[in-house]
Amino acid sequence: DIQMTQSPSSLSASVGDRVTITCRASQSISSYLNWYQQKPGRAPKLLMYAASSFQSGVPSRFSGSGSGTDFTLTISSLQPEDFATYFCQQTYSTPRTFGQGTKLEIK
Amino acid sequence: EVRLVQSGGGLVQPGGSLRLSCAASGFTFSRFSMTWVRQAPGKGLEWVANIKKDGSEKHYVDSVKGRFTISRDNAKNSLYLEMNSLRGEDTAVYYCAKEDLWEVTGGAFDIWGQGTMVTVSS
Numbered sequence: 385d386i387q388m389t390q391s392p393s394s395l396s397a398s399v400g401d402r403v404t405i406t407c408r409a410s411q412s413i414s415s416y417l418n419w420y421q422q423k424p425g426r427a428p429k430l431l432m433y434a435a436s437s438f439q440s441g442v443p444s445r446f447s448g449s450g451s452g453t454d455f456t457l458t459i460s461s462l463q464p465e466d467f468a469t470y471f472c473q474q475t476y477s478t479p480r481t482f483g484q485g486t487k488l489e490i491k
Numbered sequence: 492e493v494r495l496v497q498s499g500g501g502l503v504q505p506g507g508s509l510r511l512s513c514a515a516s517g518f519t520f521s522r523f524s525m526t527w528v529r530q531a532p533g534k535g536l537e538w539v540a541n542i543k544k545d546g547s548e549k550h551y552v553d554s555v556k557g558r559f560t561i562s563r564d565n566a567k568n569s570l571y572l573e574m575n576s577l578r579g580e581d582t583a584v585y586y587c588a589k590e591d592l593w594e595v596t597g598g599a600f601d602i603w604g605q606g607t608m609v610t611v612s613s
Contacts, residue, residue, distance in 0.1 A: 427604065427605060430600060437596070471535065484535045
């Protein structure tokens with residue numbers, strides 16, 4: 385199974401800050417890397433797919449990059465609605481493993 | 492509107508069984524693979540199982556193999572998860588999700604159900 389490791393596990397930041405979350409795969413997954421946002425009590429929401437492609441409706445302050453084993457999700461200027469937990473996921477192989485999550489909190 | 496509406500779930504004793512359902516609307520259900528994901532209280536997301544669009548292939552995470560069965564009825568636009576021999580570690584919110592086309596997004600999970608809680612406890 386492919387292991388997905390996110391860092392950091394939690395992050396405190398302020399509105400307007402630029403933040404970056406990293407995700408590392410235990411083996412190459414090409415660009416089969418997705419990012420999800422989850423708010424408390426809600427289902428996850430797809431933000432980005434194929435490492436760097438936006439899901440419809442996602443603001444342009446979100447961006448993704450990487451290929452192979454190392455990936456990043458960047459939020460260029462944090463907005464109040466961005467405080468949530470973010471998960472990476474690989475769809476290169478089964479099982480479709482997720483990272484452990486990064487909780488983004490207000491400083 | 493594209494929607495997945497879940498039903499089932501609840502409290503069950505260890506060793507018991509439960510069936511989850513997921514009703515799809517707003518898209519051609521039979522064109523897409525479907526998946527189940529779970530989230531234990533306060534924990535991260537765990538992929539559980541998926542099924543190809545025609546039901547020809549099914550895959551499971553090791554921890555549920557032989558106990559859980561994923562199925563679908565394309566005529567009813569519905570996905571199911573039959574859970575047997577339930578254990579305390581199966582306690583979680585269970586989500587169904589639509590897998591987008593491999594050639595479009597690499598199979599990302601683009602639509603999610605609202606989630607349903609399964610509690611395994613005596």
